[in-house]
Amino acid sequence: MKLLIINGLGNGEIKESDFIPRVGEKVDMFYHPMPTVSQVVNWPSKEVLKQVNAENINIQAIVTVS
Numbered sequence: 001m002k003l004l005i006i007n008g009l010g011n012g013e014i015k016e017s018d019f020i021p022r023v024g025e026k027v028d029m030f031y032h033p034m035p036t037v038s039q040v041v042n043w044p045s046k047e048v049l050k051q052v053n054a055e056n057i058n059i060q061a062i063v064t065v066s
Contacts, residue, residue, distance in 0.1 A: 014057065041062040043060060
């Protein structure tokens, strides 16, 4: 499944994953110390995908980290 991972500075990356990280877990992305998952949106709507400029990408979840 494809995940869109967005940090607090607005940087985003699309990752292919077998699972969705849970709130509170650390992810080894963007910077160190590793950021923590703060929010997960499963199966985002087209309106939400449009807000993050990903309307043309088949994404199963949006993960925000801080």
